[in-house]
Every structure is written in C-alpha cells, then in structure tokens.
Amino acid sequence: MIRPLCEAATGPVHSFERRDLRKGFWAPMTIADQVTGSTIAGTAGTARPAAAKLRAPAITLPAIGERELRLDLFRGLALWLIFIDHLPPNLLTWFTIRNYGFSDATEIFIFISGYTAAFVYGRAMLENGFVVGTARILRRVWQIYVAHVFLFTIFLAEISYVATSFENPLYTEEMGIMDFLKQPDVTIVQALLLRFRPVNMDVLPLYIVLMLALPLILWSMKWRPDVTLALSSVLYAVTWEFDLYFSAYPNGFWAFNPLAWQLLFVFGAWCALGGARRMSRILASPVTMWISIAYIVAAFYVTLTWYVPQLSQFMPKRLEQWMYPIDKTDLDVLRFTHFLALAALTVRFLPREWPGLKSPWLRPLILCGQHSLEIFCLGIFLAFAGHFILAEVSGGPAMHALISLSGILIMWAVAWVISWYKRVADKSGTKTKAAAGNADLAGGG
Amino acid sequence: MKARVLLSLILLCGGLAAPLARAGDAVPAAPAACELPPYLLATDSQLHKVAETVKSGKPLEILVIGSRSTTIPASEDSSYPARMQTILKDKLPPTETVHVSVEIQSKKTAEEAAGTFVKLMEAKTPTLVIWQTGTVDAIRSIDPDDFRGAVTEGVAALQNAGADVVLMNLQYSPRTETMISAPPYLDNMRVVAQEHDVPLFDRFAMMRQWNDQGQFDLFSPSRGPELAKQVHDCIGRALAQFVIDAAHLGPGQQQN
Numbered sequence: 268m269i270r271p272l273c274e275a276a277t278g279p280v281h282s283f284e285r286r287d288l289r290k291g292f293w294a295p296m297t298i299a300d301q302v303t304g305s306t307i308a309g310t311a312g313t314a315r316p317a318a319a320k321l322r323a324p325a326i327t328l329p330a331i332g333e334r335e336l337r338l339d340l341f342r343g344l345a346l347w348l349i350f351i352d353h354l355p356p357n358l359l360t361w362f363t364i365r366n367y368g369f370s371d372a373t374e375i376f377i378f379i380s381g382y383t384a385a386f387v388y389g390r391a392m393l394e395n396g397f398v399v400g401t402a403r404i405l406r407r408v409w410q411i412y413v414a415h416v417f418l419f420t421i422f423l424a425e426i427s428y429v430a431t432s433f434e435n436p437l438y439t440e441e442m443g444i445m446d447f448l449k450q451p452d453v454t455i456v457q458a459l460l461l462r463f464r465p466v467n468m469d470v471l472p473l474y475i476v477l478m479l480a481l482p483l484i485l486w487s488m489k490w491r492p493d494v495t496l497a498l499s500s501v502l503y504a505v506t507w508e509f510d511l512y513f514s515a516y517p518n519g520f521w522a523f524n525p526l527a528w529q530l531l532f533v534f535g536a537w538c539a540l541g542g543a544r545r546m547s548r549i550l551a552s553p554v555t556m557w558i559s560i561a562y563i564v565a566a567f568y569v570t571l572t573w574y575v576p577q578l579s580q581f582m583p584k585r586l587e588q589w590m591y592p593i594d595k596t597d598l599d600v601l602r603f604t605h606f607l608a609l610a611a612l613t614v615r616f617l618p619r620e621w622p623g624l625k626s627p628w629l630r631p632l633i634l635c636g637q638h639s640l641e642i643f644c645l646g647i648f649l650a651f652a653g654h655f656i657l658a659e660v661s662g663g664p665a666m667h668a669l670i671s672l673s674g675i676l677i678m679w680a681v682a683w684v685i686s687w688y689k690r691v692a693d694k695s696g697t698k699t700k701a702a703a704g705n706a707d708l709a710g711g712g
Numbered sequence: 713m714k715a716r717v718l719l720s721l722i723l724l725c726g727g728l729a730a731p732l733a734r735a736g737d738a739v740p741a742a743p744a745a746c747e748l749p750p751y752l753l754a755t756d757s758q759l760h761k762v763a764e765t766v767k768s769g770k771p772l773e774i775l776v777i778g779s780r781s782t783t784i785p786a787s788e789d790s791s792y793p794a795r796m797q798t799i800l801k802d803k804l805p806p807t808e809t810v811h812v813s814v815e816i817q818s819k820k821t822a823e824e825a826a827g828t829f830v831k832l833m834e835a836k837t838p839t840l841v842i843w844q845t846g847t848v849d850a851i852r853s854i855d856p857d858d859f860r861g862a863v864t865e866g867v868a869a870l871q872n873a874g875a876d877v878v879l880m881n882l883q884y885s886p887r888t889e890t891m892i893s894a895p896p897y898l899d900n901m902r903v904v905a906q907e908h909d910v911p912l913f914d915r916f917a918m919m920r921q922w923n924d925q926g927q928f929d930l931f932s933p934s935r936g937p938e939l940a941k942q943v944h945d946c947i948g949r950a951l952a953q954f955v956i957d958a959a960h961l962g963p964g965q966q967q968n
Contacts, residue, residue, distance in 0.1 A: 355889060426891055433887055433933045437940035440780035441885045443819070443851045444892050466893045519855045592903070654890050658931045 336624040336633055337617060342379045343636030343682075345372035346646055350674055353467060353650035355657065357667040366574075368566040369593055374606040376639075377477075377528055381535025384478070389485050389540060401482040408478045414644050415471035419458050422465050425651055447517075457516040464515065467647060469522040476513075476525040477532045484533055488540050496542070499533035502526060507597060520596070527597040531606070543614075550614055559608035566605050631675075634682040641685060642678050649674040745927040746946035752918050753950060755911040755958050759876040762959040765839045771809035772800070774955075775836055775875075777825065778844035780818050781883050790941040793842075795948025796955075803956060813838075821849045822859055826866030833873035840955065841870045842913070844880035846897040856896035863904045871908070878955065879905050879912045884919035886931050911958045918950060919943065 348363045349372050365371035392400030430445040447454045447463075457463035461472040487495040505511065506527050512520040538546075549555055569590070572578045593599045623629060635642045653670040660666065765772050776782060776793040784791045797812035804810060815832060817825040822845045833841075843866060849859045863879070870877045881901050882894050898916055905912035922943070923930040932939055 355886065422890075429887060429891075434935045435887075435932060435939065436785050436935070436937050437930070437943055438781075438883065438885050438887065439785060440847050441851070441883065441888045441892060443848070444888055446851075466891055515853070517852065519853045592899070651890060658887055 335619065337613075337619060338379050338383060339633040339636035340624060340629060341375055341613075341636070342639050343632035343634065343642075345375040345379075346635050346639060346642050346678065347632070347675055348372040349376075349643070350646035350650060350678065351671055353647065354653050354671060354674075355667070357664065357671060359668070359671045366570060368563060368570055368609070369599070369605040370602045370609065373523075373595075374531060374598075374602060377531040378535040378606065378610070380474070380477070381532035382539040383535075384481055384532075385485060385488065385536030385539040388481060389488070389536075392482075392485055392489070397482070397486060400485070404478060404481050408475055411471055411475050411478065411640065414640060415461070415468070415475070416459065418468060418471070418644060418647050419465070421648055421651055422468065425655065426465075453516075460516075462514070462516040464522070467650070470643075472521065473523040473525050473528060477529060480525075480529065481536075484536055488536060492537050492540055492542060496533060496537045499530050503530040503598075512596075522596055524597050531598060531603065550611055555611055556615060559611045562604065562608045563612070566601075566608075631679040631682070634686055635678050638682050638685045642682055645678055645681055646674070649677060743942075743946075745922070745942065746949050747927070748918055748921060748950060752914060752921065753954050753957060755954070757905070757909045757911040757958065759840060759878070759911065759955065759959040761874070761876040762840050762955065763961060766804060766808055766959065766961055769807060770839075771811065772804070772840070773836070773838040774800075774810070774812045774840045774842065775815060775832075775838035776812060776842045776844065777815045777817060777829075777832070778842075778880070779820065779825075779847055780816070781847055782814065782844050783816060784937055784940045784944055787937050787941060790937070790944055792944040792948040792951060795945050796951045799949050799952035800955065803952060804961070819848055821852065821854055821862065822846065822866060823854075823862035826862050826869060829866055829869040830873070833870065833875065837873075838875050840876045840878065842878045842880055842951070843867070843870065844915075846882045846894075846901055850882060850892050850894050850897045853893065856900050859897060860900040860904060863901060864908070867904060867908050867910055876959075877908075877910045878951075878958070879910055880951075881912065881914060881916050884916045884923060884930065886923060887933075911954065913951060913954055915947060918947070922946065 348365075351359045352363055352365070352372070354360075360366070363371070388400055388404050391403050394400075426445065427448065430442065430448060433442070454463055461475065464472060484495065484499075487498070503526075506524065511526050512524050513526070515521055534542075568578075569582070572582055590601065593601050595602065624633070653674060656670060657666065762772065774793075774797075776796075778793075782791065782793065788794060791814075793812045793814045797810055800810045800812075801808075813836065817828070825843075825845060845863065845866075846859075849862075867877050867879070879901055881898050885892065885894075894916065902912055904910070919928075919930060922928045928939065928943055930939075930943075
C-alpha cells in the first residue's frame with residue numbers, strides 16, 4: 268500500500284523534525300528595516316567609500332535606489348513559509364522546504380537577519396561610532412519587544428475566548444492549558460521577562476537576545492571577523508558539550524536556544540562584512556557544488572523516509588542512531604550544513620543581476636521581505652485568525668486553502684501599503700535629507 | 713482494491729444487519745465513522761504475553777493507565793476502555809475471560825505516573841498494560857528529553873513486572889493546537905516505542921484522520937457527551953483490533 272504523502276505528520280514514521288510543527292514558528296525579524304536614509308546615503312554616496320569598501324567588500328554598496336534583492340526575496344519567501352507552517356497542515360504545507368530536507372525557513376531567516384543587521388548597523392557604527400550604533404540597535408530591540416508583547420496580548424485574547432466558549436467533554440483534559448489564567452500575576456510578569464512563551468511565540472525572544480548581542484558581535488567583527496566567527500563556533504560547541512540553555516517558565520527551556528542559534532546569526536554577519544567575498548572562490552568551485560548537491564539529495568532521501576516508511580528499511584540502523592534526533596532547539600549540525608549547502612547552490616545559480624528579480628511575479632515576495640518585522644507579526648496574527656476561522660466556521664480543505672491564500676494576499680497588500688507610505692514619507696522628507704535617495708530601498712534590510 | 717470493495721460490502725451488510733442484531737447483540741458492526749486506513753492500525757511489535765494467555769485459555773487481564781482523556785465525565789461505560797472490553801469479548805473466543813480495569817492518574821506527568829508503576833504492578837498483575845500519556849506533559853511543556861526518559865522508565869517498569877505494554881499517545885485537539893505543542897511528545901513516544909519494541913497506538917493520527925475525513929467534527933464546541941461517546945467508541949474498537957493484531961490472534965483464534 269502506498270501511503271499518500273499527506274499523511275506524513277500522522278504516519279508511523281517519524282520525523283524527528285516534525286516537532287517543529289507548532290514550536291517552530293520562528294521567525295526572526297529583519298533587523299535592518301529601520302535604517303534611516305541619511306546613514307545609508309552617506310555611506311553609499313560619498314562619506315567614506317574607501318572605508319566602507321574595506322570593511323564590507325563582499326557587499327557591493329548598493330547604488331542609490333538599488334538593494335540586494337535576493338536577500339529580500341528569500342526573506343519574503345521564508346515569511347510566507349512560516350505563515351503556512353503556522354496553520355494546520357494543508358495542501359500548501361507541501362510546498363514548504365522543511366518537507367524536503369533538514370533545515371527550514373528558520374535558518375533562512377536567522378542567516379539573512381544576521382547578514383542585514385551587520386550590514387546596516389555595522390555601517391552605523393562605522394559612521395557614528397559605537398555608542399550611537401548601539402543606541403540604534405537598542406531602539407530596534409525595543410520595537411521587537413513591543414511586537415512580542417503585542418502578539419502575547421492577542422494570544423491571551425484567543426485563549427481566554429476558547430476557555431470560556433469551549434466545553435466539549437472530549438477535551439476536558441486539554442482545557443488544563445487554561446490553568447495559567449488562574450494566576451495571571453505570575454504568568455504575565457513571566458511573559459514580560461520572556462520566560463513564558465506560549466506556542467508560536469519563541470521567535471521574537473530569540474531575536475531580541477541575538478540583537479542585544481549585536482553590538483558586541485559588531486565590535487568584535489570590526490577587530491577580527493575571523494576570530495569572531497571562531498569564538499561563535501566555540502560557544503556553539505560549548506553549548507552542545509555542556510548542554511547550556513535558557514530556562515523558561517513554568518519549566519523547560521527556550522525552544523530556540525540563542526546560545527546555539529547565534530552561530531548562524533554571526534555567520535550571516537561575517538558574510539556581510541567581507542566573508543562572502545573571501546569565500547567566493549570556494550563557492551564557485553565545482554567541488555563545492557557537487558558536495559552540496561550530494562548532501563541535499565541525501566537529506567531529501569532521509570526526509571522521504573519519514574513520509575514513506577517503506578523506504579526506511581533501506582536506511583542503515585547505524586546511521587539512524589547517529590543522526591537522530593535532529594535537534595532544532597540547538598540548531599543541529601545537520602541542519603546547519605543543510606542550510607549551507609542550500610545557500611551555496613543559491614548563490615551559484617541565482618546571480619545578483621538575475622533579471623527575474625525585477626519581474627512583477629516576484630514583487631510580492633520581495634515587498635514582504637523588505638518589511639519583515641511587520642509582516643512577520645502580521646503572519647503570526649493571521650495564523651491565529653486562521654485557526655479561529657477554521658474552528659468557528661468550518662474546516663474543509665477548500666476553506667483551508669482559501670485561508671492560506673488570503674493570508675498571503677493580505678501580507679502582500681500590507682507590505683505594499685507600508686512601502687507606499689514610506690515612499691510618500693520619504694518624498695516629503697527629501698528636503699531635509701538632501702542626499703537621501705530612497706531610504707527604504709537603500710536599506711539593505 | 714478488491715479488499716476495499718469487500719470491506720465496503722461487509723460494512724454495508726453490517727449496517728443493514730445492525731438494526732436486527734442490535735436487540736440481542738451488544739456489539740453492532742462498527743459504524744462507518746470508525747473507519748481507518750489499515751496502516752494506522754499496523755505495528756511491527758508484538759504482544760507475546762497476550763498471545764500466550766489467550767492461546768492457553770487463561771483470563772486476559774488488561775490495565776489501562778491514563779489521564780483524564782481516558783474517561784468521559786459521568787459516562788464511564790462509554791469510555792474507550794469499557795468499549796474495548798466489550799469488543800474484545802466479542803471478538804475473542806467465548807471461553808476467553810477479558811477484564812479491563814482502569815487506573816486514572818489525573819494531572820500527572822509521565823514521570824509522576826511512572827513513579828507509581830512498581831507498586832501498581834504489585835497490586836495488580838495484568839497481562840497487558842495500555843499506558844496513555846503525554847497530554848499533561850504537553851500542557852506543562854515538560855522538557856521533551858525528560859519526557860522521553862520518563863516514558864522509557866515507565867515502560868521498563870511495566871515490562872519488568874511481566875506485562876506486555878501498549879503506548880497510547882495524545883488526543884488530536886484542533887481547538888488547542890495553537891496552545892499545546894504536541895509534536896515533541898508524539899515524536900518521543902514513537903522513539904521509545906521503537907526502542908523498546910512496544911506497539912504504539914497512534915490515537916492522535918486516528919483522531920486527526922477522522923476529523924480530516926469529516927467523520928467527526930472535533931472543532932465542535934458542543935457541551936453534550938454524544939461526540940465524546942462516539943469518539944471513544946471508535947477508539948475502543950480500534951484499540952481492540954490493534955491488540956488482536958499485535959498479538960497475532962489471527963482469524964483462527966478469533967470467533968468472528
């Protein structure tokens with residue numbers, strides 16, 4: 268009997284990765300959204316072209332009005348995938364990359380976030396010094412924190428509604444989840460301390476911690492990028508060796524361990540600050556390409572065995588024992604390398620000048636990627652709302668598809684409105700920021 | 713394909729026969745709503761002790777250890793352990809005595825429950841223990857590794873006491889899907905089941921199947937017990953079939 272693919276999550280096979288199903292909504296925000304026009308324009312235009320070239324040679328400084336669209340494209344894609352993954356499994360779930368390999372949208376996000384954060388705030392530090400740069404990073408952290416609290420409020424509203432309106436005797440036990448409402452004093456304070464994070468809300472706290480560390484990372488990068496990356500790897504290794512973690516309330520630990528995930532973030536920063544250029548020979552070599560392809564195919568085969576259990580008899584038991592569980596909390600090495608392989612192929616086959624990046628078909632993705640904090644929060648909210656509609660109206664597959672599609676359309680529309688507003692606001696601001704150009708476009712993040 | 717047609721025919725006949733049979737028979741043919749694809753009931757692990765007990769004609773003692781989702785408030789006779797007992801009695805030879813007892817460990821995590829097993833198994837000596845767990849751990853978001861350790865310990869304690877073990881995982885609860893993260897607990901139970909060669913009764917997947925296929929609307933906010941009774945009836949049937957299959961009590965042993 269051939270098991271239909273869509274039974275994956277329920278099938279006897281087992282994907283150690285599926286644990287992400289609910290927990291994994293993680294999406295880092297973009298760091299760099301808030302770049303102001305003047306800084307960028309200053310750097311890009313005249314201020315210190317030489318210094319900038321030296322510090323960030325991998326990034327061809329965007330000519331005014333141009334930015335690295337590939338970053339936006341993939342971040343937008345990750346936002347859509349995260350939204351789809353937050354909804355109950357449906358047809359569209361089969362288009363998300365976690366079904367085809369070890370890594371998923373999370374890795375894309377963290378990496379791009381590290382990249383753009385280093386790019387934008389690294390410049391701010393060069394331009395204005397450590398203190399001002401740090402202040403700007405902290406302002407960004409504050410915005411993310413506020414976004415997190417906002418999402419928590421929505422979660423509270425949803426859970427309180429369910430608690431009062433849903434009394435099916437089949438689920439008396441599951442309603443125990445409402446117990447925390449009995450002591451709101453503790454729960455809410457713990458939520459503000461980022462220690463109480465309901466399902467779906469693990470991402471922003473991770474992001475906040477990574478951003479808090481950013482001044483230190485950038486300061487160290489300015490000194491010796493390679494040493495910084497090495498230190499980051501050491502921290503990663505130590506985290507694995509000694510099982511370090513951030514504790515959570517009421518028990519357990521953070522679903523995304525910042526001590527492990529920082530590796531990807533720092534790696535992104537390292538690439539942005541010249542690492543990518545220095546790696547370009549490695550990236551261009553056919554050996555790298557074939558290794559990457561081989562690894563991705565192997566990972567795909569392993570994932571396939573989760574969904575088609577008949578295949579699992581061809582998996583050596585030894586390998587299984589060594590490989591599982593593929594740990595998302597601590598960013599398993601297999602996930603990290605899978606992301607690297609994907610990134611290597613992407614860079615190779617999707618050149619920066621690829622005309623498709625300008626095509627109207629990819630425009631919605633790029634727009635979403637350019638406003639990632641807003642669109643991420645919107646995505647979480649839409650996922651909550653989607654669940655709510657499925658629960659209150661009906662849960663047929665047609666409804667499901669409709670909700671997924673309208674969610675994506677709403678994300679696109681909102682991203683468009685934000686872009687439009689920024690454009691208008693910039694226009695009226697050009698008198699004061701003479702050389703600014705388009706701040707949003709130049710933002711790199 | 714043939715099997716499918718045959719099955720539908722049997723079900724159809726069963727459906728037609730049911731009203732007639734109902735008067736005298738406690739077990740009408742399975743309602744169509746309980747239908748499940750066969751792979752959800754398949755397992756590679758075996759229940760050797762159950763097989764021996766039934767083959768030698770000794771009474772079959774089954775103990776269900778579970779949390780509150782093992783019961784229906786105020787309708788114990790309709791909960792799945794009671795339904796399983798009825799179906800097993802019907803499917804096994806009439807000479808076979810089947811007795812199902814239930815041990816409710818309300819609001820206990822796997823670790824807390826496992827701590828009671830040694831004593832529990834001294835008091836009762838079941839041939840088969842069906843251990844339903846995971847829900848409380850998921851609600852309290854217990855560290856999944858600790859959870860796996862606790863389930864491993866519990867299974868070992870039950871096996872050491874000389875019983876066959878079946879693990880039963882969480883309920884599929886679409887309403888609380890955004891609030892309770894089930895997957896880590898489902899995964900870890902599967903791992904323990906594989907490691908200890910214990911059959912895993914995938915309640916989660918079955919309920920999701922019923923919900924997705926529209927047999928039951930598990931989103932329903934209904935306060936009445938009807939839905940719970942129907943779902944438990946189906947789980948009881950599936951569980952009885954699962955035990956019979958895992959013990960390889962083939963048609964030869966079954967009176968059908």
